Amino acid sequence: MRFGIIANMGRPDAEKVLLRLIAWSEKNGVALNFCDSMKDSVDSTRTLIPRQELPAKSDVIVSLGGDGTLLATARAVGRHGTPILGINLGSLGFLTQLTPVDLEDTLSAVLNEKYSLEKRMVVEVVTETGPSIDFPYALNDVVVDRGSVSRIINLDLYANDYFVCSYAADGLILSTPTGSTAYSLAVGGPIIHPLMDAFIISPISPFSLTVRPIVFSAEDEIRILVRSSHSDPVLTLDGQIDCSLDREASFIVRRADFFINFIVFRKNSFYDVLRSKLHWGRLPEGKPGQPKYF
Secondary structure, eight states, X not given: OEEEEEEOTTSTTHHHHHHHHHHHHHHHTOEEEEEGGGTTTSOXXXXXXXXXXXXXXXXXXXXXXXXXXXHHHHHHHGGGOOOEEEEEOSSSOSSOOBOGGGHHHHHHHHHTTOOEXXXXXXXXXXXXXXXOOSSOEESSEEEEEOTTSOSOEEEEEEETTEEEEEEEESEEEEEOSGGGGTHXXXXXXXXXXXXXXXXXXXXXXXXXXXXXXEEEETTOOEEEEEEOSSSOOEEEETTTEEEXXXXXXEEEEEEEEEEEEEEEOTTSOHHHHHHHHSOTTOOOOOSTTSOOOO
């Protein structure tokens, strides 16, 4: 089995974890392919492969870092379908659920195929006006906002060519189920189980008390028309790829024709992660000396 490694070596303890991974691979006879961005962190005898070629030459991709590293890894994997194992070296690490504590046991479980795969939905963006995007796919979310000027923009939302509503807001977030615990949640969007097929549309600071997030079927094709009288709106994918739109622009968001495969283990369910990392469902405890709420 060939393990491809993509790592954020700027993370604390990244070097120590990488050395442990290399030691495990040598003990178990596992070949390692390293992303060429890691050339300064591994010795010259190691196999270095360009990021975009790594998934096709690996059976599993190990992502060492935070959620940002995992999103970049998913973008590199794209439609190759290579399973991704996320090891969290960051702070929250909602997508990278596993930690270095059980690194060797986790790698051995993957080697022995004692894991499950979760197929995560990806969305595709098609710009109808303005620049095209080289890799127009997002695992977490697609955001259109007002750019650098602090004034609202106007947006019209259509689903399957049916007019839904208009927004006067700072922007709009179209989130996948995977991204429902990210930016969309921060602006009041619902949490959706990551294996559902759905979109969430959440406005950012809407100029109306009646506007709320709305959930659409993943079968729907969403079209957004943007109008800004003062600056160029910005379209951002997964918080990592952005482009400026025309002041009057339109784009389509729809489900992509491929999935991203996450390696998961039963001991780390989605609900466990919600409770442990977002403190979801935790009851208030009160101050010392006061009764707790139950």
